[in-house]
Amino acid sequence: MTNTMNVKVSPDSGSRNEKQIPGWLLLFLAAACGIIVANLYYAQPLVEPIRQAIGLSAGSAGLIVTLTQIGYAAGLLLLVPLGDILENRKLVSVLLFFTVAALALSAVAGSAPLFLLAALLIGLGSVAAQILVPYASHLASEESRGRVVGNVMSGLLLGIMLARPLSSLLAGWFGWRSIFFVSAGLILLLALVLLRALPKRHPESGMTYPQLLLSMRRLLTSTPVLRRRAVYHALLFASFSLFWTTAPLLLASPAFGFSQTGIAIFALVGVAGAAAAPIAGRLADRGWSYVATGLALGVVAASAFLPMFVHHRSIFTVGLLVAAAVLLDLGVSANLVLSQRAIFSLGAEARSRLNGLFMAIFFVGGAAGSAIGGWAFASGGWQVAMMIGAALPLLALAYFATEGSAQRRLERVSGLCENKEC
Numbered sequence: 001m002t003n004t005m006n007v008k009v010s011p012d013s014g015s016r017n018e019k020q021i022p023g024w025l026l027l028f029l030a031a032a033c034g035i036i037v038a039n040l041y042y043a044q045p046l047v048e049p050i051r052q053a054i055g056l057s058a059g060s061a062g063l064i065v066t067l068t069q070i071g072y073a074a075g076l077l078l079l080v081p082l083g084d085i086l087e088n089r090k091l092v093s094v095l096l097f098f099t100v101a102a103l104a105l106s107a108v109a110g111s112a113p114l115f116l117l118a119a120l121l122i123g124l125g126s127v128a129a130q131i132l133v134p135y136a137s138h139l140a141s142e143e144s145r146g147r148v149v150g151n152v153m154s155g156l157l158l159g160i161m162l163a164r165p166l167s168s169l170l171a172g173w174f175g176w177r178s179i180f181f182v183s184a185g186l187i188l189l190l191a192l193v194l195l196r197a198l199p200k201r202h203p204e205s206g207m208t209y210p211q212l213l214l215s216m217r218r219l220l221t222s223t224p225v226l227r228r229r230a231v232y233h234a235l236l237f238a239s240f241s242l243f244w245t246t247a248p249l250l251l252a253s254p255a256f257g258f259s260q261t262g263i264a265i266f267a268l269v270g271v272a273g274a275a276a277a278p279i280a281g282r283l284a285d286r287g288w289s290y291v292a293t294g295l296a297l298g299v300v301a302a303s304a305f306l307p308m309f310v311h312h313r314s315i316f317t318v319g320l321l322v323a324a325a326v327l328l329d330l331g332v333s334a335n336l337v338l339s340q341r342a343i344f345s346l347g348a349e350a351r352s353r354l355n356g357l358f359m360a361i362f363f364v365g366g367a368a369g370s371a372i373g374g375w376a377f378a379s380g381g382w383q384v385a386m387m388i389g390a391a392l393p394l395l396a397l398a399y400f401a402t403e404g405s406a407q408r409r410l411e412r413v414s415g416l417c418e419n420k421e422c
Helices: 023-040 044-054 063-078 080-084 088-108 112-139 142-174 177-197 209-222 224-252 260-285 289-305 315-344 348-380 382-400 405-418
Strands: none
Touching: 023 063, 023 088, 023 112, 023 142, 023 177, 044 063, 044 112, 044 142, 063 080, 063 112, 063 348, 080 088, 080 112, 080 209, 080 348, 088 112, 088 177, 112 142, 112 315, 112 348, 142 177, 142 260, 142 315, 209 224, 209 348, 224 260, 224 289, 224 315, 224 348, 224 382, 260 289, 260 315, 289 315, 289 382, 315 348, 348 382
16 A cells, blocks of 8 residues: 555645545544554453453552553543644554553553553543544545545444453453454554555644643634534433443343353444444534434433333343444434534644644543443442433433524535535
8 A cells, every 4th residue: 555645635725626535544543543543442341351361459450541541542642732833643643552562561561550551541641543533534425425424423333332242252252352452463563554555634723832731722612513512411321431331240140141242242233333423423423413413412312211021031121232333323323423523623723722622521531431330330229320321311411402403404504515406
C-alpha cells in the first residue's frame, strides 16, 4: 500500500467530488480503531489472575482497570485535541509506538507498581483511536459523513465487544500475559502500516497547545449540540457499563453456574450491536437523526426491563439476557454514531477537540455505571441493578423530550439539504 490517494483532507471544502474514500482505507481505519480501543478492555475479565501474579491486594484489585480508564480519560482531554494542530498521521503513529511499549511493559511486569504504571500508559496511548475517527470524518464529503463515521465506528465497537472474550480465551490457553504480548505485536504492525497507508493531514491552525486547551472550555460552553449529545450518551453508556459489569457476576453466581468460557461466549452476543453503527450513520445522512436518536434511547431502556425479573437459569431466562444484551448494544452503538455525526458537522477546525470533550464526558458516565453496578449488585442483587440500569436511559429520554420542535425541523431540513433534496 502507498500513501498516495486522490483525496484532499485539509481544509474541508465540502465538495462532493473531491473526497472519495477507497473501500480498503475505510476498512483499514475501522480495523485500526477496533484493535486500538480493545486495549482498554483486555484486563477486565483477568483482574483476579493478574492481581495474584503481581502481588496486589484484593482491595486494590480495581486499580488494574481503573488506572487504564484514568489514562484514557486524561488522553481524551490532553492528547486528542492535538489532532487540531498537529499532522494527524504522525501523531497517531507516535501514540501507537508509545502504546506498544506500555503493552510490552505490562506483559513482563512482575510487581504491582510496574503493572499499574503500564495500565495507566496503555489507556493514555490508546486514545489514538479517537484521533482516527475525526480523521476519517475529514476524509469524507458532507453527504457521506454519517456513513463513513458509522463504518469506522462499527470497527471500534467490534473491538470493544470482542476484547473481553478474546482475552478470557487466550488467558485460559496461554496465561494472562499472552494477550498483552499479542496486542503489542498487533499495534506495532498497525503503526508501521499506518505510516505507509494513510494520507497526511495538516490542520490549518495557528494555535499553541495552551491556547488549544483553553479553547475547549469555550467549545463546551458555547456548543449546545455537544452538551446535549454528551449527556445522552453518558447516560446510555452508564447503563451499558452497568449491565456488562453485573451480567458476568450473575452468570457466575450459583443460580446460573456459568464457567469463564461460558461467560466469554455470552459476551460475544454483543458483537451484533456493531451492525447498528453504519445503519445509524445512513439515517443521519438522510436527515433522520432526531427519530433515530429517540429510537436508540428507547431501545436501551427496553433492554434493561427485559431481564429485570430473571432469577435462575433456564432456556427462557438465558434467552432474555441474550436479547437484552443485543438490544443494549444496538441502541448504544446507534446513538454513539448519531452523536458523533452531529458534532463532526459543527466545523472541521475543531473536530478533535469536540470529539475529545464528547468522549471524555460520556466515558465518565461509563465509569460511574460500572461503579454503581457493582455496588447495586452487591447491595440489592440483580433486580436493583437492572432498575438503575433502566432509569438511566429513561432520564436520557426525558432530556431528549426537551428538544424543541424548531430544532428538530432545522435538523431535518439540514439533512435534506446536504443530499440536495431542498
